[in-house]
Amino acid sequence: MEDRSFIIVDDRELDCFVATKTIRQLGEKGSISTFVHPHKALEYISKSEAGGLEQTILLLDIIMPIMNGFQFVAEFNKLPEHIRNSYYVIAITSSMNKKYINMVNEFETIKGMIEKPITTAKFRDLLSNIGLSAPNSVKA
Numbered sequence: 001m002e003d004r005s006f007i008i009v010d011d012r013e014l015d016c017f018v019a020t021k022t023i024r025q026l027g028e029k030g031s032i033s034t035f036v037h038p039h040k041a042l043e044y045i046s047k048s049e050a051g052g053l054e055q056t057i058l059l060l061d062i063i064m065p066i067m068n069g070f071q072f073v074a075e076f077n078k079l080p081e082h083i084r085n086s087y088y089v090i091a092i093t094s095s096m097n098k099k100y101i102n103m104v105n106e107f108e109t110i111k112g113m114i115e116k117p118i119t120t121a122k123f124r125d126l127l128s129n130i131g132l133s134a135p136n137s138v139k140a
Helices: 011-023 038-047 070-078 098-105 120-128
Strands: 006-009 031-033 055-063 087-092 111-116
Touching: 006 011, 006 038, 011 031, 011 120, 031 038, 038 070, 055 070, 070 087, 087 098, 098 111, 111 120
Parallel strands: 006 031, 006 055, 055 087, 087 111
Antiparallel strands: none
16 A cells, blocks of 8 residues: 555644544554644645645544634635545544534535544544555554
């Protein structure tokens, strides 16, 4: 399996740290970029050399001030198709209430949803549910 990269967009630095640590505990070796400002992540993505063979998993907090995850996805969907197709967008949230679940389900771009705190077990299950596999060197 080729190394895949990750982008974490969350307004809380602690949540970015926890997600990064969890990704590494799964044995993922690819790059991890974190953003506490969603518009900076969009800018980074729009300027990236996307469209290659590398998979990028974008973990996106849906409850953020200024630009929430749904507004982010609306802007993300305006990017060229070859860029959008390089990303698996995963919603992350501390609130799994029906309202947010229904809103997530309205966006074809969002491939899955995971509740904070992100654990290796939750993340491994999520990867499996969206048709991706975790690395073989998984730590418990």
